[in-house]
Amino acid sequence: MKVAAGQGAFSPLTVISLVVIGVLSLAGLGVLSAYAPELKSGNDGGSHGLSKSSVGFGGIVRLLQMTGVPVVLSRGALGTGSEGSLLILTPALTTPPDQIADRQHRGPTLIVLPKWTAVAEQGKPGWVSTVGAIAPSRALAVLPDSIRPGTRIAQKAGVTGPLFTRPAGDVLGPRLALENLQTISGREWIPVVIDDRGAAVVALRRGTQTYVLSDPDLLNTQGLKRVEGAQVAVEILDIVRADGEAVVFDLTLNGFQRTRSLLRLMLEPPLLGVTLVIAALFVVAGLQAGARFGPAREKRRAVALGKQALAENTAGLVRLAQREHRMASPYAVLVRAAVARAIGAPRHLSEAELDAFLDRVGTQTGTGARFSTLATRAAEARTAGDLMAVARDLHRWKLEMTHGHQ
Template sequence: MGAMSRRGASGAFSPMAMIVIVLVGVVSFAGLGVLSAYAPELKKGDDGRAHALSRSSVGYAATVRLLQTSGRGALVGRGPLPASAEDGLLVLTPALGSGAVNLDDFDHPGPRLIVLPKWATMPDPNRKGWALATRIVNDKASLAVLPADLRKGLTLRAPPPEVGPLRLYRPDGQLFGLQPSVRAPRSLEGKGWTPVLKDQDGRMVLAMHTESQTYVLAEPDLLNTTALKTLEGARTAVALLDLIHAEDTPVVFDATLHGFARARSLLRLLLEPPLVGATLVLVALAVLAGLQAGVRFGPALKPRRAVALGKLALADNTAGLIRLAGREARMTPLYAQLIRASAARAIGAPRGMDDPALDAFLDRVSVTVGASSTFTALAERARAATASDMMQVARDLHLWKQELIRGRQ
């Protein structure tokens, strides 16, 4: 059991396991950073409220989809609008109780349409994305979403909650469209407003403020999902939007009033052009630094003194001077003589012998002990050695000396 425990413990911290753990941690951290940067855009927004991301009965996601599939430009705005949408129609669908819309927050020179809220709803607990219509809000609560200068002198007519068809007419009395089933259709009254569409009673349903390009729609059931239940209602909704925006310009449904604004952050800035290139370079440098720290040849070298001390410094300086003078090869014959004298003393060679006699004596001893070479041959190699092979000659001389010593012993 003890041996098995030791093997299990060593395997849990093997290099491969540590590499996998580090990679999983890095990838998880990077994924968390990216998701944090783009979290607002990843929200589907299908929460049952009255905005362009909601597919409930009071939402406008179906209208956006209808415009897109019919070949008309339509998009959901979560931040500053692109330059291509400056001349398009901006549709604002403020939430009930959110306060007055500040039109100065929207840098949009084109026409703007404010759709007044009508229904007080709550999410359906049994069906995600669905809404339960609780009641029709009063006229004051609906008009409270308009700016003060637009709300002044404007009244909203709210008839009893009866269901019936709503016919729309142009100001000249020409029939514009039909919404087969509308509950308690609403209309506007007030000075300073130009009627764009009227109901069968001659009251304004869609009006334009005379001093601005701001339109107000009293009846949201002409544009939301409820309006698209029938083919006639869908045609009327598309025709209504076509009436107040220029051809070949997009219709932008704002979602920032409902908390779906695209937030600006430093992390998001680093992940988008033009800084994404620099971010990738930094990531590559971090990866290379990690590889260099995790995989290196041998232990880290200890820092050395700028000026070495002792015998090592003397040897290094001497070797440097010899290398600088180009005298390395000339040292090999001298080293051979040094090895000869050391070997003669080690094996007890007779004293007083001259160099040729000593060389002959060492050669006879080499043959006797079975050395790999003789001194005469090694001395000849030392005299002919160059800077490239002098180290090999020195090793062979040292090996020959060791063979003689061991053979004599």
């Protein structure tokens, strides 16, 4: 493809469009990078409030919302207004126990222990298959060191149909068909919900507001596949939750913690105003750079200095006095001296003798003009045009006499 002279490869509109698209793309990338944790759907098959898998708790979150219970999916520290809320922790087997201990909350806390080993299904994002129950000791290992001593976790192999009640005998719902029912016991644990054998599935740590749900199937999506399971799950949460308070599902233990970064701070108040001002300054600087051609010129002095300034000032005075033609004769004298020096003319000659000598040399070398004639024209110059004409002829004569060398 040929490009005409004076034309660029791209039109100005194309260049401006590319610049705008590039700036917007870079800004979008920065915003997405800053808010990436919040933009994750969370439906990864894990055991947390964003997961809709069989071992996840997305079902109970949706159920509570539909029944009018306030639900919060927490990705960071809890505010002061959440002291009466029920905090639900759903640690995985890989969750360090000290993370649970570091989760500060003054209100009731319900820790849901893990029970199943799950693997992701190929070709079905967010789906998992349970391949067996974990050992009770592994489920116990997720509890913090402060409440783990003296705690025992037991599993009953096979499918059972327990009836869950309060210790006083209040029935929570119909019988449920549960596989590998997991229970909790210990001297420091007060039973809150028990099965028909008297084993606790929900217990309160003595002297604290920490509850433990030993069997996650009473709360996860797998347990809510029947109406009976949903009824028991809601009644269990009503026991440990104060009337009218919200339910907070913690997501920080499952890798969805909202992190603080410089980029994120710049995109949120109160630093958002500073970011907008900086962006506006970049836009104005870009417009100025696009409108200006070439490098920025340095500001010149009001009174110039140096030889060039002296010559320019002198020329300005001569031009102001309209005496440019008077410079023709002095210029002819300078040219004569330069040529005489270049061709080696004798130094003892007078001005008239030197003019005659230069005329003889010019005749011998075949120059097109005689210096005496040019000197007479210089003396008779009356306008700036006469000056330029004779100066041009003197320069040509000089080049012919010196053969282009000085």
